[in-house]
Amino acid sequence: MKFALFSDIHANLPAFDAFLADLDNRRVDAVYCLGDMIGYNIWPNEIIAEIRKRGIATLAGNHDQKVKGYAYELVTEENRAYLNTLPAHIKLEYQLNNDHLNIVLAHGSTRSINEYVLEDADEGYVQDMMAEAKANVLCVGHSHLPYHRIIGDKHVINIGSIGKPKDGNPMGCYVIITITDTINIDFIRFSYDIEKAALAIEESPLSDELADRLRKAY
Numbered sequence: 001m002k003f004a005l006f007s008d009i010h011a012n013l014p015a016f017d018a019f020l021a022d023l024d025n026r027r028v029d030a031v032y033c034l035g036d037m038i039g040y041n042i043w044p045n046e047i048i049a050e051i052r053k054r055g056i057a058t059l060a061g062n063h064d065q066k067v068k069g070y071a072y073e074l075v076t077e078e079n080r081a082y083l084n085t086l087p088a089h090i091k092l093e094y095q096l097n098n099d100h101l102n103i104v105l106a107h108g109s110t111r112s113i114n115e116y117v118l119e120d121a122d123e124g125y126v127q128d129m130m131a132e133a134k135a136n137v138l139c140v141g142h143s144h145l146p147y148h149r150i151i152g153d154k155h156v157i158n159i160g161s162i163g164k165p166k167d168g169n170p171m172g173c174y175v176i177i178t179i180t181d182t183i184n185i186d187f188i189r190f191s192y193d194i195e196k197a198a199l200a201i202e203e204s205p206l207s208d209e210l211a212d213r214l215r216k217a218y
Contacts, residue, residue: 001094002027005105005159006174007034007141010063011071012163012214013043015172016050018192019162026188028176032090034141035061035107038083039071040164040210042200048079060086061107062114062142070205088113089133097181104135108142117156119147130154137183139175146173148185157185163197170194170217 004023009016023031033056038044040063051058064083066072075083089110094101109115110133117126117140130138137155145167146160160173167173171189178184198211 001029001179002176003030003032004028004174004176005032005034005139005157006162007107007159008036008061008144008161009033009047009163010036010039010161011041011044011047011074012197013041013046014193014197015163016043016047018190019172019174020050022188022190023174026176031056032105033058034105034139034159035059035086035113036063036141037061038075039063039066040201040206041071041197042074042204042206044071044075045079048075048082052082057090058086059090059105059107060088060113065113091133091135094179096179101136101179101183102134103137103139103177104130104133105139107140109140110135110138114142116143117158118143118145119149119158123151126156127151127154130156137177139177146175146187148187155183155185160187164214165217166213168217170215 037047090105092103107113109117110129139157141159144161147158149156159175162172171191174188176186194214198214201211202208
């Protein structure tokens with residue numbers, strides 16, 4: 001079983017199109033979105049339309065719940081109704097080597113859509129949270145800072161950001177997880193037309209700083 005996880009597109013259509021082109025060249029069995037389709041750029045409706053067209057299971061991100069401000073007011077009434085129905089978590093249950101493997105997908109954390117699960121988060125805190133969620137593998141977005149951390153026999157994965165990286169690398173990022181008799185995690189980086197996305201911000205009422213952040217990935 002091989003599946004792709006992506007998150008934090010933030011209405012960046014050039015990045016999203018490049019991601020889909022890259023993904024379509026890889027053989028995956030399922031695709032999941034961990035939220036934040038909207039905000040920070042001008043193409044929220046195009047992003048939502050393509051995700052729905054492809055039938056991609058999607059979580060609610062914290063930005064998907066916002067309604068005020070130019071970037072959020074661009075969302076159509078129909079798409080707002082869709083965003084309001086998105087789940088907070090998705091749990092995938094596997095039978096692996098005669099054991100149960102529970103993979104839990106969340107935007108921020110299993111406790112809060114706005115919580116950051118950073119790479120240096122307290123180990124005991126993360127273990128307690130994963131025990132609550134009965135998670136062997138926890139996959140999150142929200143911080144836009146990709147990492148894979150192993151705590152005992154547990155895996156914590158931040159899948160990075162498609163449309164607004166913050167780790168100093170402006171290339172988009174997503175994850176492919178392959179499950180055989182083991183778990184393999186691959187971080188995929190891809191290039192896209194950053195200038196097209198940045199100029200769209202500068203030509204809109206949005207802050208020009210958001211364009212600078214795209215170019216420099218901070």
